[in-house]
Amino acid sequence: MRLLRYAVKRLLRPRSSRRLIWIAPVVLLLVLILDLLTPLGYAVGALYVFPVLLVALTRSARAVVLMGLLGAGLVLVGYALSPSVEQLPEFLPPLLNRLFSLGVILGATLMGLVLAHLLHRHRRVGRVVLAAQKARRESLEQMDLAARMALLGAWSYQVDSNTLELSPLVMELHGLPPGESLTLESILHYYTPESRARMRACFQQCLEKGEGFDEQFQLRLREGSQRWARCIARASRDAEGRTVEVLGAFQDITRQKEIENLLLVSERRFQRLVDAIPLIVWSADPEGRVDYFSRDLHVFTGVNDSDRLMGDGWLSVVHPDDRDNAAEQWQTAVKKGGNYTVELRLRRHDGRYHWHLVRAEAARDGEGLIRKWYGSATDIDDQRRLQQQLQQAQQLEALGHLTGGVAHDFNNLITVIQGNAELLMAALHGDQRLYPLADMIDGAARRGAALTQRLLAVARRQRLEPRTVDINEMVREMQDLLCRTLGKHVAVELQLTEGAWPARVDPSQLESALLNLCINARDAMPQGGRLTIESDNIVLDLDDASSDPDLVPGEYVMLAVSDTGEGMDEKTQAQLFEPFFTTKEPGKGSGLGLPMLYGFIKQSRGHVRVDSSPGQGTTVRCYLPRDTEGQDQQESEMVVPMETRGSETVLLVEDDDLVRRYASEQVQNMGYKVVEATDGSSAMKVLEARDDIDLLFTDVVMPGGMAAQDLVVEARRLHPEIRVLYTSGYTENAILHRGRLESDGLMLSKPYRREDLARMIRVALEQEG
Secondary structure, eight states: OHHHHHHHHHHHSHHHHHHHHHHHHHHHHHHHHHHHHSOTTSOGGGGGHHHHHHHHTTTOHHHHHHHHHHHHHHHHHHHHHSOOOSSOOTTOOHHHHHHHHHHHHHHHHHHHHHHHHHHHHHHHHHHHHHHHHHHHHHHHHHHHHHHHHTTEEEEEEETTTTEEEEOHHHHHHTTOOTTOOBOHHHHHTTBOHHHHHHHHHHHHHHHHHOOOEEEEEEEEOTTSOEEEEEEEEEEEEOTTSOEEEEEEEEEEOHHHHHHHHHHHHHHHHHHHHHHHSSSEEEEEOTTSOEEEEOHHHHHHHOOOOGGGTTBTGGGGGBOHHHHHHHHHHHHHHHHHTOOEEEEEEEEOTTSOEEEEEEEEEEEEOTTSOEEEEEEEEEEOHHHHHHHHHHHHHHHHHHHHHHHHHHHHHHHHHHHHHHHHHHHHHHHTTTOTTTHHHHHHHHHHHHHHHHHHHHHHHHTTOSOBOOEEEOHHHHHHHHHHHHHHHHOTTEEEEEEEOTTOOOEEEOHHHHHHHHHHHHHHHHHTOTTOEEEEEEEEEEEEOHHHHTTOTTOOOEEEEEEEEEEOSOOOOHHHHHTTTSTTOOSSOTTSOOSOHHHHHHHHHHHTTOEEEEEEOTTSOEEEEEEEEBOOOOOTTTSOOOOOOSOOOOOOEEEEEOSOHHHHHHHHHHHHHTTOEEEEESSHHHHHHHHHHOSOOOEEEEESSOSSSOOHHHHHHHHHHHOTTOEEEEEESOOTTOBEETTEETTSOEEEESSOOHHHHHHHHHHHHHSOO
16 A cells, blocks of 8 residues: 555656656557457457546546547447457347447546546645645744744743743753753743742732733853843633633843943933033924933922923923013924024022023934934023123223213312312301302312212222221221111121231221111111121132122132111112112112222222022122231321421423412412423423422323323433322222322322312422432
């Protein structure tokens, strides 16, 4: 039978079938020859069945029919040509024999057709099966290749037998030899303790409740290496709901974990880099929804919950007045795809708002589509404050130039008016009708001079006489005056640091400034309160100096005045030092008190800071330069002579005709000889022509291109023993040291009275060379 099956398979091959086409005619010819040699009484014609059936193996119906027709024809040919037999059985006549042969051939033909059809159908089915087997084999190969590329394998766990079956790849990943029998507990030993506990809990949950799991576990192999695996499980339950099998997949994700760790390290490095940048970094999706903020925003705002700031939540920390504009411009930028730039105020963790410059640009792909928005927010609060201070300084500078020019001319006029008013008062003494008029003129001149002096203080152009001042001693000496001035409803408290440094400042101006600050503090506490005066030694560094372009780092004595009054908002503080700005009712404030304080402190090379909040009171800190010279103790006091007349020769240099005429008459009335000059050039001609000039009395500000200091230098070159007395209603950066202008000579400020003029001339003439 085995040999027969082999033979049939061989015959059914396509190549064998083609051979049968040639073998069948040969068999047919052999049967014909046998039929011709055999007498008619024998049924040799039935042998034609074999070539017909043989052709059927070719699976060709046409060949079977053709072979059947040939066989039938040859039966008839054999009937005609076969030799006759004399004695034949009666039941086998030749014709019946041939008819039987035809019937057999016909049956064989029909059987051959059926067999050919079945063989053809079998062949087609075989081809389909072979194609399916090939496709399955290729699919399995692809799946195996994909599984190996993805490091993915399968496993199953039989609950009843407690056996665990792993695919070859899973066995390989665990470092196990093929065919090793495993249980759940035995496989757990290949995992780290933490993963082992989780895996046991996952399997317990799956067996008890039928819940699958998808977890990541860490393997610890025998050679000491570690790998990560993703394990997926699904429970299979019987009709009673009992878990009988757990099927799952196993994937080696070690490389993925390594990439994740690298990404995590890179992200942390990027995060540290972003956190090190002194600004807020943020990003948003293409629709403009913010999805990331750097740590600086959380630190600045005090909002630790990131979700609160995501999307449009960042608007909650924007100042209400800036919120609509910021949101509108952001939506416009997102819609048009343009850059985003806006200045807005962000709320700090302490409730204060800081100005920030917010920028953003779109990141596009190769097709120009926006994939991400990246932006930053820079704190420009100090920059804006510096800009405001610069603008304020420029305003004060412009005011100083304007005031200086006006003060110079105005003081010249007041000098003449006040001087002549004195002469009138002296001449009309006892005249009850005219003397009050002259006194009124003198009073008006004094008020004009005081107003001019206040404007010069605001513009940092007033005359200062800096000295070494013990701040603590000055405050203690003023305590009684302050208590009487402020009233009983204000409690005055002193917090003076022992060992406070001496300051270099004009003491009279500082006393006026302190009194002004205390009066302002009292006015801010209409219902009473506490006023605190503090002193301390302060060293300001570069960071402190960066907040004020005029501030020089160094050692300062801090004098602070604090109250528990109403306080001020940011808008009021921004205008605090503007001339004529006041929060008081009309008639109760000139708006020059704090500007004068600011100008005085700045002119003294100091600094002023104000800290205030509505309802929290106000603190004004004045930083005064520390005195490191200590020269006042060694210098002798200026001696005021009793005699105010003389006979020396005075060179009077004054460009204003009225002032020159007034001063010349006054000096001549004192007994002196006077030589007049209108500017530096004409004064030099006098100095070159004469050698009897004892005193150079010159205005500081003069036309003609030659400054008073240059004139003094040339005068002392020609006359080394000459004395100098300056006068001016306005001096650029005039800082006097015990009445001297930069140690070059004495200063007599305009407007001056007759007795002041007489005294200073005498002092100048009698001073040591």
